[in-house]
Every structure is written in structure tokens, then in C-alpha cells.
Amino acid sequence: MEKGYLLLETGDVFEGILFGNNKETIGEVVFNTSMTGYQEIISDPSYTGQIITFCYPMIGNYGINHKDFESVKLNLSGVIVGEMCEHPSHYLQEKTLHDELAEAGVTGLHSIDTRTLVKLIRKQGTLKGTITTSLPEDKSIENYVKAATKQITKTPVADVSTKKLKTYEGDGHHVVLMDFGYKKSILNALLEAKCKVTVVPHNYTYEEVKALNPDGILLSNGPGDPLQLSSSLSEIKKIIEAYPTLGVCLGHQLIALAYGASTEKLTFGHRGGNHPVKELHTGKVWMTAQNHGYVVVENSIDKGQFNITYRNVNDGTLEGLEHKTLPIQSVQFHPEAHPGPTDTDHIFQKFMKQLKGVGEKHYAVT
Template sequence: MEQGYLILETGEVFEGTIIGKNQECIGEVVFNTGMTGYQEMMTDPSYSGQILTFCYPLIGNYGINLVDDESKKVAVSGVIIGDACDKPSHFLAAKSLSAQLEQAGISGLTGVDTRSLVQSIRKSGTVKGVITKNPFYNKELVQQYESPFWVEQVSTTELISYKNDGPHVVLMDYGYKKSILDALLHENCSVTVVPYHFNFKQVQELKPDGIVFSNGPGNPMELAGQFEEIKKMTQQYPSLGICLGHQLLALAYGARTEKLAYGHRGGNHPVKELLTGKVRMTSQNHSYVVMEDSIDPKELIITYRNVNDKTVEGLKHKKYPVQSVQFHPEAHPGPSDTAHIFNEFIQQISSVGVVNYAVK
């Protein structure tokens, strides 16, 4: 095993041991506070282009199984770990974490002082970094790195259909998690997954009963060319936006988004449901948020708010059957606190979908 380094654009250097594929990788360095779920995190397309730091010190102890991947391949550019366990103990484990990284061609570092790294990110904000064997890697090359348009790289290029007996839902794929698809299928929905660039007429031809706008990587403003089409869809069909989808719905109705200093990533983010006053524990993974002062109160109302930093976590349209959440209702960080959001979406389809199609 070779010594490796994480070199940040700030010039800070963190030492460790290379695991997985022994090659350089560069990306935005982020951290997740979750104690479990490393397999789901690494395969979540929202992490595309990012070097993921695990706050929990021991990663890999229950191995990698064949059922919990959120996409068909590892999405992260690299991983940073305090202590990587290479001898997992779990009855579903099919391979080790390092074997998963090796097979996927992904680099990682173990033996890193992740606490110090996270403190650095919290102090300076999310930074770019490189995993390398060269301790003298030029930090200016890291500073100059520009991320590609990741949504285009992770979205499907063809229609994918799943038949069921319930309502037909179009899933706009900006990098959707398999758990979202599973949640819709669990509600007995037929689902058609479509490319991110599908316009209103193309969606209309599929004759959906509702639309889900998925999560995904990157800056939502990279999809500015889709805002008008997204707005048309939401004015015609019951709609649910999740994470990036939430941001896109807000932007389509004139709101503004900004990047957080170091994002929300973890499985224990408390969110207050404003209608009831209840606090829900949520799973989150995002860098951008909708700015409250940019929301038109004549169009949208705030439904959820983050307890920690008061940021907007959910929206609902005053006229159309449109709702969105910044967190992941399909995730299960412990209890299923927010699974009811999918039930509400299906109820909206049942109550307004009949009216919509009666006039067609």
C-alpha cells in the first residue's frame, strides 16, 4: 500500500494510504456526517465529481452488498476515510469497500485525520482537492479545475419504463437515486424515466398522471434552459421535486438559489413542518438552497424549514398541485419520518388528475 495525499486548493495537505484505484483524481471535497449508508452515498449520482469525506471514523465494517446501490456505478470521484475496514462482517456482504473502489476505478485515502479535514472545510467553505501520490502537486492546478456538466453525464439517454397498476409517473432524471424509483413503485405507480432535457411536449406525449423532478449533481443554474419547460409541466401535471428537483421548481417560478458554505450532508438533519409544527429527521445531500427573500409569496408558500440554519426545505404552489422538498423523503436515516410525502403526491394525482384529464 502506497502513501498518498489529499492536497486542497488552499494549500493544505492531508496524508493517508491509498486504497482502491491508484490514480490521481480531482474534485470538490465535501463531507457527510452519517454513521452508516456509505454504499448508498458512494453510488448516489448527486455526488458525481466530488471527493467524499466520511466523518464517521470506521467505514466498510459491514461491507458492500448487491442490493443497496443507488445507481449502476460508483458516482464519487474519490473517498477520504479515517479507518477503512477490509474485513467486513455482515451476512449480505459480497465484497469489501476497497474492492468496490478498485473495481470501479475510484481512488481513496484511508488513515486520514478526517476530523481536522472537516474542520478545515467548515472554516474555509467547500474546497477543491486532488488525491495524489505527489506531495508537491501544484495547488494552482486544483484551483483551475472546472467541473463538467454532471447532470448530462448521469442522466439516462433513453426512456426506461416500469409497469404497474397505479398512476403513471414520469421521473425526470437529473441523476435520480434508485430509492426514489423504489418508493414510487412501492406506491403502485407505473414509472417512465426520461432524460433531463425532455421538454413539455415530449412529456405530454407520454400521457403521465404526475411528474417527479429528481435529485442530481451540480449547480441548478446549469439547467436554466429548462426552466420554462419545467414550469409548463407543473402547470399541467401534479408535480413533486426532490433536492435538485426542488431547486429547479423554485427557479422555474422566479426564485433564486445560492451555494451554502459547506452544504447539508447527513442522515440527522432536523426539519420543521410549518403546518403542523412537527420536527422531522431527514437525510440530506446538497450544496445549494433556495433563498427565502427571492420566493414570490403570491406563487409559493414555504412548507418546511431547517431547524439548524433556518434555510428553506420545502415549497408548495398556491394554485397548482406542486410541492417540493430539499431533503430526501425516500431515504430512511432511522424512522421513515417523511415517507408520507409520496403518499401526499399520489393523493394529489388522484384528486386533480381526473379533473385534468376530463377536459382533454
């Protein structure tokens, strides 16, 4: 076992045991409160450039299998756990968490006080950090981390988005899935609804989408600050005004930005499987899976064009929008995850109904 260290920009140091790739890594240190689903979490492209701290004390106890990945490769920067299970047990298990991270080139750190680390992040906000094999001798921790983390990727969406079209056949409506870093479970939800799905790069233009003759659009989740995609907002607005649209997570933020709203960074984000969200027109509270560090600023929304549909029960932040005249809806959480286990399923059902009512292949762009 080799010692490793998590160094934070605050100057704090956490000592633990390296696992996985065992090499130095850098990233934004965040935490996830989920009790299960670690395989889906580490393979979610929304964690690109981030080091995930798991709050649940033991991670890896049911191993890794080939079915539950959310992307074809791991894009995160690192993993931090309190206790890492070395001898998992599950009938689908094919390898250990350590083996998966080692093969994927991802560094992990275990046997640290994750409770203290999470409390620090909650107090200070999301922090940049590095996992190293030794402590720096010639400079302060703060300066060392500052210098190292200058290399954090500035184009995470471009790094994870598909570079070419891929079509999945189906007997139902044709949905173009704009890939900002989509989770496989979103694609699976559309395929289970019998949709034909064409996955396209994040920077596809209106004319390129129109040439595919879709019935609807889904703007996916993805990593990073939504303002990094400001140059695409005019094309996104043309696309979503032309077709029934569902935006999820980053897709929700991009819809709001396209209509002149603003976004802001949360202190430590929403990442977990038990976030309560209130549906405003019914008063129902749904349990949701979330993974985001940015939110839409509520008072920046044009209330003449959009209704606010969902609000986070814990902190009151905006969690959903619906256009008043066009078939455009968006949610900040992940409706395909429905941790209830059927909570928020109705959002996809509503989207399917909008597809059935398209009539003409596309609406006039205004």
C-alpha cells in the same frame, strides 16, 4: 500500502494511504456526517465530481452488497475515510469497500485526520482538491490544485442522466420521473406505491412528456449548480403546471427557479442522515437525509404563489414549497430515505393523493 496525498486549493496537505483505484483524481471536497449507509452514499449520482469525506471514523465494516446501490455505477470522484475496514462482516456482504472502488475506478484515501479536514471545510467552505500519489515538486500546492481542478466536469447532470426512456410497469398511476441523477430509492418508493414509472432524460420537453400521457411528474435529485440547467426552466415550468408534481432536492430548486426565485451555494452544504427539518403548519420536526450544496433563497420566493412548508432547524434555510393553487410540492431533503425510519413518508403519501385526484389527464397550461 502506497502513500497518497490530498492537496487542497488552500495549500493544505493531508497524507494517507491509497485504496481503491490508486490513481490521481480531482473534485470538490465535501463531507457527510452519516454513521451508516456508505454504500448508498458513494453510489448517489448527486456526488458526481465530488470527493466525499466520511466523518464517521470507520467506514466499510459491513462490506458491499448488490442490493443497496443507488445507481448502476459510481459517479463520484473519490472517497476519504479515517479508518478503512479491510475485513468486513455482514450476512449480505459480497466484497469490500476497497474492492468496489477498485472495480469502479474510484480512488480512496484512508488513515488521515478526517476530523481536522472537516473542521477546515467548515471554516473555509467547500474546497477543490486532488488526491495524488506524490507531492508536486515544481509549483506551489495552490497552483497545482488550481490547474488540476480546471478539468472538473461542468455538465454533471448531463453526464449522469439517462439517455433514453425506460418504463417500469405498475398497476397504479403513471409517473414520469425526470432524471437529473435520481436515486434508485426514489424509483422504488414509486414502484412500492404501485405506480407505473417512466424514467426520461433531464432535458425532455413539455410536448415529449405530454405524449407519454402521465398522471404526475417527479423531478429528481441530481448533482451540481441548478443554474446550469437554466435553459430548461421554461419547459420545466410548462410541465409542472400541467401535472401534479413532486420535486426532490435539485428538483425542488428547479421548481423555485422556474418561478423566478434564486438559489445560492451553502458554505459547506447539508450532507448526512440526521438533519432536523420543521414542518411549519404542524410544528413537527422530522429527521431527514440530505445531500445538497445549494439552497433556494427564501426572500426570492413569490409568496403570492407559494407557501413555505419546511425549514431547516439548524440554519433556518428553506426546505420545502407548496404552490397555492396548483398541485406542485417540493422538498430539499430526501423523503424516500426517511431515516426515522418512517419520517417524511407522508410526503409521498400526499403526492399519491394528488395523483388520485387528477381527474383529467392534465391541467391546462397557463
